[in-house]
Amino acid sequence: MNHTKKNIKLATSLLSVMLAGWLLAGCSQTVAPSPNIFQRVQGETPAPPPTSDFFGNDHSLLTPPAKGSDQQEMLRYSNANINWSTYNAIIIAPVSFQAVDHSGVSAADQQALCNYFDKALIKDLGKNFTIVDQPGLGVAKLSAALTDATSAVPVLRTISLVSPQARILSLLKMATTGSYPFVGSAQGAAKLTDSVSGELLEAWADKRMGGASLKDVDVFRWGDAENVINYWTDGLDQRLITLGIQRTNGDGLRIAAEALVNQEFMRFANTRDVLIEGSRWPSL
Numbered sequence: 001m002n003h004t005k006k007n008i009k010l011a012t013s014l015l016s017v018m019l020a021g022w023l024l025a026g027c028s029q030t031v032a033p034s035p036n037i038f039q040r041v042q043g044e045t046p047a048p049p050p051t052s053d054f055f056g057n058d059h060s061l062l063t064p065p066a067k068g069s070d071q072q073e074m075l076r077y078s079n080a081n082i083n084w085s086t087y088n089a090i091i092i093a094p095v096s097f098q099a100v101d102h103s104g105v106s107a108a109d110q111q112a113l114c115n116y117f118d119k120a121l122i123k124d125l126g127k128n129f130t131i132v133d134q135p136g137l138g139v140a141k142l143s144a145a146l147t148d149a150t151s152a153v154p155v156l157r158t159i160s161l162v163s164p165q166a167r168i169l170s171l172l173k174m175a176t177t178g179s180y181p182f183v184g185s186a187q188g189a190a191k192l193t194d195s196v197s198g199e200l201l202e203a204w205a206d207k208r209m210g211g212a213s214l215k216d217v218d219v220f221r222w223g224d225a226e227n228v229i230n231y232w233t234d235g236l237d238q239r240l241i242t243l244g245i246q247r248t249n250g251d252g253l254r255i256a257a258e259a260l261v262n263q264e265f266m267r268f269a270n271t272r273d274v275l276i277e278g279s280r281w282p283s284l
Contacts, residue, residue: 029227030208032074048074049187049207050100054145058191058200072235075205082201084244089130091141091195092121098145098189105149113146113186113222117229124233128241130248135195140245142236144190149225152184152210183210184224188232202243206232 033046051059058077065071095117097103097110105113121144122131132139187207193200208231210224241247 030231032208049147049205051147051189051205054098054189055203062203062205073204073206077203079201086138087140088138088246089132090125091132091139093143094118096145098147100147103148113149113225116226120229120233124237128237128247129245139195140201141193141195146186146188149186150184151221152224185209186225186228
């Protein structure tokens with residue numbers, strides 16, 4: 001009995017602390033899944049997103065953040081034996097939608113989200129790196145997949161942000177369930193390999209959802225998912241800079257634009273060959 005009372009008192013204290021923290025963090029457009037109040041009492045963290053067979057046998061290499069690390073992704077692997085300065089260009093493979101379980105995202109929305117992800121990757125990485133469309137020495141290949149997404153509920157999402165009473169209720173829901181109400185989300189996976197040998201260089205898996213920022217007040221149905229994609233592509237750009245891949249000489253955006261045109265042409269040319277199996281789109 002005393003043990004139960006102790007847990008309830010601890011949970012109440014944690015709730016107060018969490019509410020204060022989330023009020024301060026309310027400027028974030030996207031947030032990582034947060035432990036609910038009961039998980040915090042038990043010292044648990046949210047389960048990382050499943051990754052289908054995207055990583056194959058390499059899935060076991062990915063690990064959650066170590067205490068005190070700067071890792072932002074829920075899972076990451078980094079090959080410690082790589083001389084990153086030997087890489088001077090990147091191939092960006094077309095993004096695919098690889099749902100682990102049955103997805104509620106329609107085939108048309110899957111394709112639209114993948115197209116958005118493609119363009120965001122090429123736009124962000126093209127600012128700092130040379131984008132090419134052929135493998136070769138010194139060329140890394142980036143492959144990415146969306147493994148699920150959920151849509152926001154636009155009108156109710158807006159009310160939950162602008163109404164003071166609703167905003168407090170949103171924070172309470174975040175505390176008890178680990179997510180805000182009426183928000184959308186996206187989960188995905190990506191890997192960087194040597195374009196010639198296929199050696200795995202880095203791998204990531206992550207899930208994020210809409211936050212409580214007032215910038216999200218007019219978010220549309222897939223707005224939260226697109227904000228998550230933007231967060232990922234910006235973070236990936238910064239990660240590759242930190243690793244030390246050679247940066248572009250200034251032609252990155254032009255080359256990236258050419259790569260995007262080629263990629264869109266490939267999607268169009270292969271449309272007739274795309275087969276939908278359940279909710280999964282194969283890589284083009």
